[in-house]
Each structure stands twice: as structure tokens, then as C-alpha cells.
Amino acid sequence: MPSSRRITVNGIRVNVAVAGSGPAVLLLHGFPHTWRLWSEIIGPLSEHHRVIAPDLRGFGDSTRAAEGYDASTLASDVESLLDALGEPSAAVVAIDAGTPVAFLLALRRPELVRRLVLMESLLGSLPGAEDFLAGGPPWWFGFHAVPGLGETVLIGHEAEYIDWFLASGTLGRGVAPEIRDAFVDAYTGGEALRCAFSHYRAMPVSARQIGEAVATRRLAVPTMAIGAHPVGRALERQLRPVTDDLTAHLLPDCGHIIPLDKPGELLRLLTPFLADGQRVSTVDRAL
Template sequence: MPSNSTSLAPEHVDRVTVRSLTLRVNGLRIHTRVAGAGPAFLLLHGWPQTSYAWRKLMPLLSPHATVIAPDLRGFGDSSKPATGYDKKTVASDLAALLDALHIDKACVVGHDMGGQVGYAFAALYPQLTDRFVFIESGLPGFGQENAMNVATGGSWHFGFNMAGDISEELVRGREALFVRHFVRRDTVGTFDPSSITEEDINVYATALTQPGALRASFSYYRTLFVDRDDNLQFGLKKLEMPVLAVGCDFGYGGGSKATMERVASNVRGVELSESGHYPAEEQPQQLASVLLDFLG
């Protein structure tokens, strides 16, 4: 059983008490927000966010379930080690986290980069994964290469984030500008920019100013080719648990479902309306409704 040192600092989000825990697992500090009771949701945030991304969703889920929202290694208030950003290793942190919390099984919900971590988790730890939700995400080895290629309409930031030390040097001191670009852009940004405020952007930007945070953040991209090889091995055996693929009409649309159909045998697709790439912040009511329906 991993040891843990907990710093209990209750915070109140829309009248729901959220416990803030710092757990020692895999030799790291993993900061986690926990609320509610009942069957477990494990919420895995995307890039370049933190567990703060789930602040609107947790009050909607916690009356019905135990909601666990960690800062993935390298993000927020979690440790920022020099290595271990391939999604298989990050998934092992989460298995140890559930063990430390005495959670036997969870509905794993991953958004964006958290979706890639969630897929590795579901493939490696099916006994811990009751169901899997893949939100606005893609997988190296199963189509994400097109999103990485600007020649096919992909985003420039994949190459930029992989570039090495120059990436950190160009973003350092401009973290808010960097985060704001991704939140406000027209393609795979927000449908309603006011859903993620300047104060919210500053929360994410401030997290990136911590020592090692930019390096850790970019390391999630610098390991994508390792992840591709791992995913191709995982994909030899399709996921058997129920999978919900969530897209958004101003985000990836049906892309998440198309990806999951290549690696899972029991896939249901949902597309949320009037949402860009960040449905937990843009359309939390819609997202909560489909998650609770999927959990049953």
C-alpha cells in the first residue's frame, strides 16, 4: 500500500465540499481533489490544465458518486520529475493513487491528454476500470498523426512542444499568453470564450510558472512516439469494458468515437452541442448528464 501524507484543506465549490489531498505514490507527490461518495469517477484533465478544469463538474457528479480529480504528474501541485511522462508510466501513478484511496474500481474519464493517459490505464488495468470515457482526444498510432501534421491541417503546437529547451525559453514569462491562445482560438478552442475567464486562465498559467512545470508539460508531447509504440501493442487486444466517446460540435466532433472504435469493442458515441474543446468548463451540465447516464 503506498504511503500518503495528506494535507486536508477543504474547499467549497458551489456548496460542495472538496477535500484537497496530497498523496505519496510511486515516489511522487500527487495532489488530488476528492468529493462525494459512492461509485468512483476518476477525472483526468487535459493539457495545459490541472484538476481545476473539473471545478464545475465535481458539484454535479459528487451527489451521486465519489469524484477523484488528480493533478497528473508534472501538473499543478503534483511532483515534476525529470522522467516518466509516457502515458503508461502516468497510468501507473493512477493505479497507485486508487490503491492509496482504497478504491477498487472506477469509471475513468479522460479529456484531451488525459484521454491518452486514460486509454493506457484501461488497457493496463482493466480490473480497475469499470468504464472508460474518452473526451475530445486522439491516440498516437490510431490517427493522431494527422492532427500532428500541419501539412494535413494539424496543429503547430505538437512540433513546438516537442522542440526541446527552446520551447520553454519562448513560453517562460508568457504563460498566460500561451494558455489564452489555446482557450480562445477559433479551431478547437471555446465556443463561448466567457466560459473560461481570465481568472481561470491565470490559474493554469500560474501553475506553469512553477519550477519544472513547463518542461513537464511539454514532456507529455515529447513522449508521444513512445506512446505510439505502446498504443499499437495495447491495440492488439481491444478494450472490453463499456466505452463512451465524447466529442463536441465545435471541437473534435466525431473524432473521439472514430478513434475508440479502432481500439475498443463496446463503444457509444455522444456529441455535445455548443461546446468547443473544453466541455467540462463550457457545458458541464450536458457532460454531467451523459456521464451519469453512462455510469447508470
């Protein structure tokens, strides 16, 4: 079982679960998750890695900050977290709202990111997602983006709201009751909802940050894109023109919440990819 602690970084307290030893692997969740999204992944990965799974700013038991929900600030949060934990580099695995954060971190600090795995998200307004967005973005993007609306009308109905995302994100299969209850608890109350929706309200700023970053540099870190339902290959198509070393996979019959819906399939992709990065890192140190 991972140990949990709170660490002060970048002006906030970040709740982080840590397990195992070896080359670091940083896991970044999305909405409506906490670090417990990785519950089925942490144990197997910790057999060969030091697994670091934080609650992102405003989520779970991390500080419910007034601001700082853009991808650049969040990338600074996790960069400072790795430094506080004494890790000079890490493989970074991210999904949903964590994906733009990991992408910017790898662009800005390629020496800090050994390998990069991005799942089920879009990267701002980069070309490649036109088919996915042909009917407009998912309905909740607009709902969450309206200041003050979601956290007002959902009070008292947080459980039903989170349940919809958990069912949709697993194609109706659902998640373990203890994980579901932890997510519901983490998103109950006006402040919890405000912080969650602040990630969506910062999306225009995050999109601008991503656009500016790729205008001046390419993603040189070995990268894996993993799609499922509903994003599919849209993220891969966004990454292709800006990434030097990209492999991509599409998981059939898998919902958006890949680490809980198909953890075995995810581990079969992650394990060799992360091991390759570990071998490269060992050779680099020997040289």
C-alpha cells in the same frame, strides 16, 4: 468543495482533490489544465460518487518529475493512486492528455475500470484520425516537442500563451477568471513549462505503447467517446475497431475544453452513463 491532499504514488507526490462518497469516479485533465478543469463537474457528480481529480505528473501541485511522461507511466501513477485511496475500481473520465492514460489503464486493468469516458484527444497513431490530421497535427504539437524551446521563449509570456488556449478551447467564450488565474499560475515558470511540454515530447513513446497494447487485446470496458471542436469524431473512429462496447456523442457549438465550455451538456451525458455502471457494479457484488 473538494478537499485537497498530496499522496505519494509511483515515486512522486500527486496532488488530488476528493469530494463526495459512493462509487469512485476518476477525472483526468489535459493541457493547459489542472484538476480545476472539473470545477463545474465535481459538485454534481459528488452527490452520488466519490470524485477523485488529480493533477497529473508534472502538472499543478504534483511533483515536477524529471521523467515519466509517457502514457504507460502515467497510467501506473493513477492506478497506484486508486490503490492508495482504497478504491478497487472506478469509472474513469478523461480529456486531452489524460485520454491516452485512461485508455491504457482500461486496456491493462479492465477489472479496475468500470466505465470509461474519453474526450477530445487522439490515441497515438491508431487508424481513424486521417481526416483530422490531413493538414498536419495542430501547430503546438511540434512547438512543444522541441526540447528546451518552449520553456525558453515563453518565459514572461505564460499568461498570454495560456489565454490563447483557453479562448480557442471555448470558441472565444473564455473561462471564469478564478479558473483562468489558477491555470496561469500552474504553468508559470521554466520548470512548469518543461513538465507540460514533456507530455508532448513523450508522444512517440506513448503512441508505441498504445499500438502494442491494441495488438494483443481489445477494450472490453463500456466506453463513451465525446467529441467537440476540433477533434470531432476522430477519436470515435479510432476507438470503433478496438472497442467492444462503444457509444459516441458529438457536442455542437462546443470547444475543446468541454468541462468548462459546456458543463451542463457534459453532465447530461455522464450522469446516466455512470449510473448504469453503478447499477451493474451493484448487481455484480450481489452475485
